Amino acid sequence: MDIQTIGIVGAGQMGNGIAHVMALAGYDVLLNDVSAEALQKAVDTITGNLDRQVGRGKVTEADRDATLKRIVTTQTLAELGQSDLVIEAATERETVKQAIFEDLIPHLKPTTILTSNTSSISITRLASRTDRPEKFMGFHFMNPVPVMQLVELIRGIATDKETFEACRGVVDKLGKTAASAEDFPAFIVNRILMPMINEAVYTLYEGVGSVESIDSSLKLGANHPMGPLELADFIGLDTCLAIMNVLHDGLADTKYRPCPLLTKYVEAGWLGRKSQRGFYDYRGDVPVPTR
Numbered sequence: 140m141d142i143q144t145i146g147i148v149g150a151g152q153m154g155n156g157i158a159h160v161m162a163l164a165g166y167d168v169l170l171n172d173v174s175a176e177a178l179q180k181a182v183d184t185i186t187g188n189l190d191r192q193v194g195r196g197k198v199t200e201a202d203r204d205a206t207l208k209r210i211v212t213t214q215t216l217a218e219l220g221q222s223d224l225v226i227e228a229a230t231e232r233e234t235v236k237q238a239i240f241e242d243l244i245p246h247l248k249p250t251t252i253l254t255s256n257t258s259s260i261s262i263t264r265l266a267s268r269t270d271r272p273e274k275f276m277g278f279h280f281m282n283p284v285p286v287m288q289l290v291e292l293i294r295g296i297a298t299d300k301e302t303f304e305a306c307r308g309v310v311d312k313l314g315k316t317a318a319s320a321e322d323f324p325a326f327i328v329n330r331i332l333m334p335m336i337n338e339a340v341y342t343l344y345e346g347v348g349s350v351e352s353i354d355s356s357l358k359l360g361a362n363h364p365m366g367p368l369e370l371a372d373f374i375g376l377d378t379c380l381a382i383m384n385v386l387h388d389g390l391a392d393t394k395y396r397p398c399p400l401l402t403k404y405v406e407a408g409w410l411g412r413k414s415q416r417g418f419y420d421y422r423g424d425v426p427v428p429t430r
């Protein structure tokens with residue numbers, strides 16, 4: 140299956156990163172968002188990130204210019220109709236994603252592969268509501284996309300081999316590494332990572348350690364580049380809680396119960412770096428633990 144044009148729906152932090160790596164690898168990118176502001180911000184972010192790569196000698200100026208030319212933005216979903224592959228990277232809400240697929244499908248070629256970058260929603264369920272469950276799968280990038288090496292490829296129950304191989308071919312062309320995961324709650328990375336983060340929050344909640352001692356224990360004692368609480372702040376505590384809820388509901392095992400302290404931080408609106416406060420307070424020059 141020959142893939143040349145890639146449609147991306149949603150130009151937020153993941154969508155802009157996906158557009159960046161796809162265009163840099165030579166694909167033509169059609170980037171869609173409902174918000175003109177989000178599209179402009181995405182182009183500015185991609186330009187800034189490419190400039191940084193040029194500064195570090197990783198990308199030539201000619202490649203940067205050609206990459207930017209390969210990205211076309213549009214607020215009209217129908218303009219993604221000629222895509223060979225569509226990656227949906229819009230807001231993590233099932234009704235939003237479902238409405239996008241419903242609006243998009245009448246404009247697509249019968250051969251177009253449809254994928255979602257969802258972190259937690261069932262691929263099989265999303266696929267079942269489309270006209271092409273066999274050509275539907277999960278294409279799960281890690282954040283920040285230009286930096287992180289892994290892409291999880293998730294087969295729904297109906298995904299055919301040709302679709303999986305075509306997506307694997309795209310990951311290869313990006314120079315990234317694919318991990319194949321079955322369609323169960325939170326797939327592989329978040330199935331393992333989130334319970335560890337949740338356990339770190341329990342360790343804090345029960346007073347076993349402070350924010351600083353928990354993070355330095357995992358950094359120095361287990362050689363993790365970031366402590367689990369620092370990492371939770373980076374991901375977003377609302378996202379961490381949402382994924383724990385998906386694990387808890389989807390696997391019906393009390394070992395996945397979200398820590399009440401994590402819930403409390405989210406209720407307070409202390410969501411981590413994006414709101415300037417989480418397990419650390421980022422409003423000053425250096426992050427200060429909040430417990």
Ligand code: NAD
Nearest residue numbers: 149150151152153172173177228229230231256257258282
């Ligand atoms: P984000 O909030 O930064 O961006 C979402 C974008 O979707 C926004 O620009 C919004 O305007 C747009 N959007 C909303 N409804 C739309 C519609 N109907 N049509 C087109 N665009 C629409 O979110 P994000 O962090 O980029 O996450 C996007 C997806 O990627 C989610 O499914 C999320 O679970 C997944 N994901 C996120 C991360 C992460 O670390 N943030 C990592 C892996 C996967």
